[in-house]
Amino acid sequence: MKQAKAAAKSATDTKSNPKQNLEVDTTQATVGNRFCENPKMSMRDVNVFYGDKQAIYDVSVDIAKNEVIAMIGPSGCGKSTFLRSLNRMNDTVDGCKVEGEVLLDGHNIYQQNLDVVELRARVGMVFQKPNPFPKSIFENIAYGPKIHGLADSRVDLDEIVEGSLKKAGLWEEVKERLHQPGTGLSGGQQQRLCIARAIAVSPEVILMDEPCSALDPIATARIEELIEELSQNFTIAIVTHSMQQAARVSHRTAYFHLGKLIEVNPTEQVFTMPEHQLTEAYITGRFG
């Protein structure tokens, strides 16, 4: 972030142009349409700390059912941290503390007696780097249903595997080699395998942390197409570095800056007429 700021600063210094005023007061509340009726998830005054360092400041936002919400922002703005606090993946990080409320269907997921295992079955996650288990394709998909006891019989399990692969658009490509290692697939196929693995346990929300950053454009297009289809059945929150990707796949876009949620608005508005100057500066490529 320091870099980005320095870059923005040096740019303003060298130009005679009146200051673009990038050092806008970020203490002000988020602008745009943050809330919605009957949200699937809602965050209220979420603060995340790594030890003494605060990574997220007072973020409040809703995610509607079957919505695709994209989170964009410069590196280190906290968008990934925020995403990971939505299924408590941050728990595994030493010294990470989350304050505020994260409600899933109205229930706080940071409640004392909540089991993260159940939470993560309901809020699945797809990571930046495709990370299939070093097992067969079948075993990769079957893993979630197995540990959660979702399949009563082998036939059930076969059905779940086939269904998940079909939903992920991978069935035709791998049906002949279900018992070969998942790591033998191409990068894009691996990522779709990871998505199939995530949807095998029928989560309600899928979190995607830069799912295409390691993929080529064609594979990326396939994933984006998939996200579009998945949004009919799932609620999706996606963190992305590619503004074009956010523009293509999401219904709403949230812009993070230095750990603060600056703006949340319908994607078409954010990319044509952003409300906040920082958003404007970021998406027009003036820093980031």
Added chain:
Amino acid sequence: MSNSTDNLQKIKSSLKRRSRSESRFRWYGRVAIIIGLAAVLALFVDIISKGHGAFKATYIQVDIHYDGDRLGVTSSADKSQLMQANWDALVKSGLREKFSDVSGRRDKRQLYKLVSNGTGFDLKEHLVANPLLLGETESQWLLADDDIDTYYKSWLDGEPYDARLTKKQIQWIDQLHQQGDIRLQLNTNLLTRGDSREPEQAGIYGAVMGSLLTLLLTLMLSFPIGVAAAIYLEEFATKNKFTDFIEVNINNLAAVPSIIFGLLGLAVFINFFHVPRSVPIMGGLVLTLMTLPTIIITSRAAIKSVPPSIREAALGMGASRYQVVLHHVLPLALPGMLTGAIIGMAQALGETAPLLMIGMVAFIVDIPQGFTDPATVLPVQIFLWADSPERAFIEKTSAAIMVLLSFLLIMNISAVWLRKRLERRW
């Protein structure tokens, strides 16, 4: 652009220098490897040239008359009769018959010294195995004494070593050689018997068994404890001052001289818990203490090398910490852990110092049958033999080293094989 052509010139002129220093660097490495290989080769040549003789022993053919009256044995099934019989008399009379011209007490005593003084027991066992022989005469190859063995082998090699023999004995051996009644035979004693004061009868089977029992116990104790500790430290323990302290201590323990562990074992297990000394249990406990740090460190390294993305993937699927470890981390880390364990075991196999402190240096003739029988281990046996004055022990020592090295080799090969076999790519 003159600048760029200038640069090109400079680059070209520096190329030669660079490639020279690179090839010089390569040669340093090659020379280092050659020196290392030469050292290993010299070691092997030395040991094998000294030790190969021990796998053969000298035998003398004598007609033995199993005279029941003289032995006082009427049935080969009667144990007490067998125990009381004078078996050496059989050997002596056989030798007297062979050299009928020998007379006088001194000469006779020297004649008897041609064969090993344990030959009588061999004859007893032979009779028990073949009861029909009672009363019959059979020509038999008897194990020669170690001095005869040493002389005969060196004589065959053309440099006779006769310092411990009398003229007459040398004459007899010549005579036997001409009659074809003396020869070298495979030495089964070496691999099937325990230790002995008599070099020709001494074997390393006892030490091998002692090593196996000790190592088995070491593995059974140190592998589960080490792996459990490593998993806890890597996967579950929160990082704080206390775990840092533990980590530093484990790393330091790995560097502690092994004799300290012997002292620790002496103080804690023998003096406090009163574990009997000189037994595989004791050796196993001490070697466990010694190998634990190694196993913990290698296991932690193996766990650390499991990509965090796999862990994240499993956690993200809703697997519990325990499931993540059991389903994903352990299978991926197991090859590394096993390699570490085998290397630790190899280290333990070659260890002497701590065992000296807990009495596993005793002279033990019997083959240990269990964890509580007194035993010694291979490296200690080598130490004992190397310390013995008899010349015949020199080749025995080298032979024992060869056995120890082949065990180490087998363990290391199995470590590589296990890793190849179990390793999965991700």
Added chain:
Amino acid sequence: MPKMSFENHIMTQFDEELEEIRTQLMEMGGKVEQQLKNAIQAVIKADSRLAEEVIKEERLVDEMEVDIDEACILIIARRQPAASDLRFVMMVTKAINDLERIGDEARKIANHAVILSEQDGLSQGYKEVRHLGDSVSGMLANALDAFARFDVEAAMRTLEEDAQVDLDYKSALRELVTYMMEDPRSISRAINILWVVRSLERIGDHAKNLCEQIVYVVKGKDIRHQ
């Protein structure tokens, strides 16, 4: 409201490209403005040489349009502009279309000027042409000014002038009809002037479009057809 600026992009090349199409657009605007003024002059002064020149130069305006269009397409393809940059590039593609149309209308006026200069007759109708011509070229100048400064207020004011131009156009029509009724010999001449007046009115409409686009680019609000 964010100020329009092409600076501070991380890719300075992008700054330059945007600045470049802006400059080109201003040049094209200036050229079209000049064409319009010359055409009106040619009518009023019955200057057929000036009219011929206008007709000849119209080709230049067409070429400028093609150049700017290409530059815009390249920017879209290469930089994927967003937000204000996107609005600006889209606005430019539309604005050059309007300017090119104004150029066309100016040429039509010049065509009629040539015909008018060959017909002798009264100076009836020139008053209307001058009047309408002044207010339309004023509108165009104001629109281009507003564009140069991204001045929404000026654009809105200019926008409102179009209503007056429409009124003036209607009264000019009535005048011309009156002339034709009074003196049937002047009909062919009056029809030519009528075409000129009609072109001027169309130019006013295009100038209005320009102003609407300025408002869109700055405020992101579409005020067309309202």
